[in-house]
Amino acid sequence: MAFAVFAARRLASMIWVMLFVALFVFSLLYLAPGDAATVIAGEDTSPEDVERIRKGLGLDQPFHQQFLIWLGNILQGDFGISIFSNIPVLELIGQRLDPTISLTLTTIIFSTLVAVPFGVIAAWRSGSLIDRSLMLFSAICFAMPAFVLGYCLILLLSLQLDLFPVQGFVPISDGIGPFLLAITLPTLMLGTVYIVLIARITRATVMDVLNEDYIRTARSRGLSEREVLIRHALPNAAVPIVTVIGLGFALIIGGVVITETVFNIPGIGRLTVDAINKRDYPLIQGIIILTSAVYVIINTIIDILYVYIDPRIRL
Amino acid sequence: MGAAKSVATLPDTVNKALEVENLTVTLPPDAERRLAVDDVSFSVARNEILCLLGESGSGKSIIALAIMGLLPRPVVNVRSGRIGLNGQDLLALSPRRMRQMRGQQVSMVFQEPMTALNPLLPVGDQISEVLRTHTKLRKKERRDRVLTLMDDMQLPDCERLYAAYPHQLSGGQQQRVMIASALALEPALLIADEPTTALDVTTQARILSLIRKVCVDYNAAVLLITHDVGVAAEVGDRVAVLRYGRVVESGPTRSVLESPAQDYTRMLMASVPRFQPRTGNQPHHYRLLIEARDISKTYVGRSLSAKGRQVQALRDASLQVYEGEIVGLVGESGCGKSTLARIIANLEQSDHGEIRFRGEETKALIARDNRAFRKGLQIVFQDPYRSLNPRRSIGQSIVEGPLNMGVSSQEAWEGARAILEDVGIDARAVTRFPHEFSGGQRQRICIARALAMQPALLIADEIVSALDVSVQAQILNFLREIRDRSDLGVLFVTHDLRVAAEICSRIAVMRSGEIVEMQETQSLFESPQQDYTRSLLNAVPGKALLEGTAIELVDQTDRPASCAKAD
Structure with a gap:
């Protein structure tokens, strides 16, 4: 019951954040240089025609009225129509959603599965070979631009060894085998930085936790080191780790542009770049609102997870 | 209490449960002194409480960790000596065998019960962990055993407390949970490292009498580490006074504390606040300096839910x-x-x-x-x-x-x-x-x-x-x-x-x-x-x-x- 109240409260605060985002996005367009009516009308139109178009678009209304109309449309699923392709924004985004969602999920799952055990073992045996190799690996990965890594992977694993396709995306509906084959290299490229990030945070927090009294208590009960780590250390280190994984989702949406370009994947990242290059404002708005919604939802999920992880965090 | 009973519960001084002989533990080269523990010997029988009494840095906690096999190696190492538990030399055991001894034959209670318990696990599960690790008991049997133990430790409403998290318990209850977990398998030796130092004085008195009681009920040898002469006087059958890693003197509690043979023990006893008001504390001026009148203060807790506590x-x-x-x-x-x-x-x-x-x-x-x-x-x-x-x-x-x-x-x-x-x-x-x-x-x-x-x-x-x-x-x-x-x-x-x-x-x-x-x-x-x-x-x-x-x-x-x- 208390949990339901807490979740409802969190959802309510989500709405506030999204409203704020909507206001911000709308002001962006409102304040943007250039006049949509002039753009739509084209070069050789009379001022009267431009004025008519402006009225037709509701652009002569005061700011708050324009905002409310715009917000109403969005709530009904009408994000407007792309200026350049003349296709509804929502439809355009929908077409590009699958590759990006797939890549984001495979990257997060893959990095978490590799990074957390790696970090835990590095913390447990700090100063050991495995710990020092993590540190070296992380220095290299942070220093190397992602696209360099991507091309190296293509060169080695696709061109030389012929293990994976060079480019492209296969939706999961076309079979799990081809899907995995196509998405492996992009995942490796995008995931490396997150592996390093998550592993280092895991290492640091688990190292702190291993100094706690209850770890000594667990050892004094004769538990094996594996149990000490999995049952006592890792759950207590979970809050920062989960935070970083959540942040990872947000960061990946930025990183996905380069990966999608390198591997020629038709995802949101490339759609964003195209939209910005062409100043396709309705499309940019739509993308910002949808990605912010994703951030906010992930943040809320993380907040709810905290309560689940740690009973001391009050509802 | 009948005579037979008191005979049965007398310390078995012939067959010592714990025998520490010439234990020497080294510190890292940059430490204040070379040896944390220097040629220390003592023994504890079942049904007996030995108090290791010493000030900070005397090496008393290092001795406890050495017995548990939990020294922070390789920084701190046992150099020589023998730690016998029921005739078995703990120092000669493989890490794997030593791990089996921990929780089963020798267990430990720590100073700060709040931090010694895992904040994310229900306390019942934490006691049960000992049984899960060392026995083949089924889940239901473990639960029953844990409830019995909690009851033995005079914890209230055990069924409900089983599922409670450490922060929902008082300090005294937390320490009772720790003691229950330490005694779950009736170990030969219970080490209590400053078990009441973090507790209030009335809680301390109750925990000390509980330790006294379980020492007999569970037929355990108890090694109680303390800096507090009062605690040693209260529960110790015998006491060993430590300073700079050496035993200064040891013997039955009364004789050591009442007529100390060594200067250090005398100094220690002299430093202990007497349980009597000293004279000469009356004020020599009578001008009012500060006066607080009818001060009230209420804190309103802020939580995510609307009603603050x-x-x-x-x-x-x-x-x-x-x-x-x-x-x-x-x-x-x-x-x-x-x-x-x-x-x-x-x-x-x-x-x-x-x-x-x-x-x-x-x-x-x-x-x-x-x-x-x-x-x-x-x-x-x-x-x-x-x-x-x-x-x-x-x-x-x-x-x-x-x-x-x-x-x-x-x-x-x-x-x-x-x-x-x-x-x-x-x-x-x-x-x-x-x-x-x-x-x-x-x-x-x-x-x-x-x-x-x-x-x-x-x-x-x-x-x-x-x-x-x-x-x-x-x-x-x-x-x-x-x-x-x-x-x-x-x-x-x-x-x-x-x-x-x-x-x-x-x-x-x-x-x-x-x-x-x-x-x-x-x-x-x-x-x-x-x-x-x-x-x-x-x-x-x-x-x-x-x-x-x-x-x-x-x-x-x-x-x-x-x-x-x-x-």
């Missing part, structure tokens, strides 16, 4: 401090004593009531002349390790206040040197940094910092609680000296009645935000008016023994500087 920290608390007297403010943790001190110091605001400093309402005084108020009232805090800025030399810390008050730099530094000499620290040390000093020296520096402002009132918030008894005795002596040669009034906040009895002319006893009783120290001890005060007095450990030895030792407490130079 309300905690009434103070209810109409009133007290006065006169010039030249030390007033004790005594109570258990959470009773509101620190809140009252902070409100008097204007570090927090009260909801109701007023504070008058030399007759003037403090709020008005502060509005008129904030500096005069700040200068007139100084605070010293509990933890000397955290109350000095590590990046400033102690001189810089001391002159900061006077400089802010407009004293010239030269004057302030001269004052700093003089005040350091006053507190027994070489004036040439002004340029040194806090980490170069011991805990006791740091606390004296903190006091010097406060006194450099020449305050009228000093608020001392648990200032000796983190210190060893010998150091504690020096600080108390020093406070007495300042009081005797000045008009300084001191509000001495402490949880320890023994300490308050040493220096206070009057004592206010607090409970749940209320001052339940305020009396002259002498009459408070002789005829406490409140049940709560009586229960506090009765809970003091080792009372009988300390009262018995009070007279012969009083003189030595006043030994001047000879032991003041020791720390």
